[in-house]
Amino acid sequence: MTTIRPAGPAAGPRDVVGTGQAACHHGEILQGVFLDERRRACHALVTLPMNGPGAHAAFLRRPDDGPDAVSVTPPGRAKARAAALLAVRECAALREEEPCGGALRLSGDIPVGLGMGSSTSDVIATVRAVADSYRLRLAPGTIARLAVRAEGACDPLMLGPGPLLFAQRQGRVLEALGTALPPAVVVGCALGGGAPVDTLSLPARTGDDRELARYERLRRMLRTAVADADPALLGRVSTASARLGQRTLHHPEFETLTAIADRTGATGVQIAHSGNVAGLLFDPRTPGLDRRMRRCARALHSDGMTPTVTFTTDPAPTSRSEDPFHGRPHLRGRRPTGPDTPRRRPRLPAL
Incomplete structure (x- = not known):
């Protein structure tokens, strides 16, 4: 938090700026309807985090302006503006x-509409920037609560990279599944030509007894996969979840994607349940992994699903291949992650 004198509108002597950042994800490993601690049906998901692009926010707090005088650049980020208004009230109350008001400026390189959590990243970065302008660091649970109020539902990006079964419409954790997902290398691609998906237009899952039983079984399987660090079981869960998601998403490339996974020895596929981003999961210990990934890339390209990025489920890799198909991603190093971690831009399609 610093006092600033921006090149734009004149800043008063009490104007201060705070900054915040947030990561993104690569869709979901599992998403559906589950039972909460009171045995009630609850929509929830497990995201696939990635060390990729992110959202950045700067909030110029102006103590002399009214509480509704918040502008946003670029325009049209209504959810981020709502988050700024909520965060200002939260932080002001804590500071008594x-x-x-103030001015919010957003930047970043997360493609919109692919299911990578772009709106949640904007919202989290905004809340962190507002809190920073008040010299506060809000608890992740508080950020989740504000994010849900700002956008109706959110991803658990404020809670770190560990696998969580997260009720996205309530902003709460149903189950902490462990410290990290099983080791896997993910070869990403975009379905539907990379066209954005209107997530609000998708029909909601019913949550009947039969559907609940299916998703609870996948929940148990994922719990076992995390406990045993089993990439094969992780792939089975993500593929089953993606197949169930086909009832609402109807991706025409789905069967082709799973066929490529079978031919190249992938453990499974994962697809964003609210977008077009998808990935094939490989066990990093698989013999001939580099060769299999090159075959995968060629097959995806020939079937109109251009490869975009490769990364690992390791929450803190030292590096990953900038061109994912000319060498195996590094899996052994450790690098701390968090909202201020430098990130390299992934190779995502021009949208």
Whole structure:
């Protein structure tokens, strides 16, 4: 948090700026309807985090402006603006001050509409920037609560890379599954030509007894996969979840994608349940992994699903291949991750 004198609108002597960042994800490993601690049906998901692009926010807090005087650049980021208004009120109350206005500036390189959590990343970065302008660090649970209020549902990006079964419409964790997903190398691609998906138009899952039983079984399988660090079981869970998601998403490439996975020895596929991003999961210990990934890339390309990025489920790799198909991603190093971790831009399609 620093006092600033921006090149734009003149800043007063009390104007201060805070900054915040947030990561993205690569869709979901599992998403559906599950039972919460009271045995009630609850929509929830397990995201596939990635060390990829991110959202950045700077909030110029202006104590002399009214609480509704918040502008956003670029325009049209209504969810981020709502998050800024909520965060100002939250932080002002903690500081026992009157809420005020300000100017929010967003930047980043997360493609919109692919199911990579772009709106949640904007919202989390915004809340962190507002809190930073108040010299506060809000708890992840508080950020989740504000994010749900701002956008109706959110991904658990504020809670770190560990696998969580997260109720996205309530902003709460149903189950912490472990410290990390099983080891896997993910070869990403975009379905539907990379066209954005209107997530609000998708029909909601019913949550009947039969559907609940299916998703609870996948929940148990994923719990075992995490406990045993089993990439094969992880692939089975993600493929089954993606297949169930086909009832609402109807990706025409789905059967082709699973056929490529079978031919190249992938453990399974994963597809964003609210977008077009997809991936093939490989066990990093598989013999001839580099060769299999090159075959996978060629097959995806020939079938119109251009490969975009490769990464690992390791929550803190030292590096990953910038061109994913000319060498195996590094899996052994450790690098701390968090909202301020430098990130390299992945090779995503021009949208």
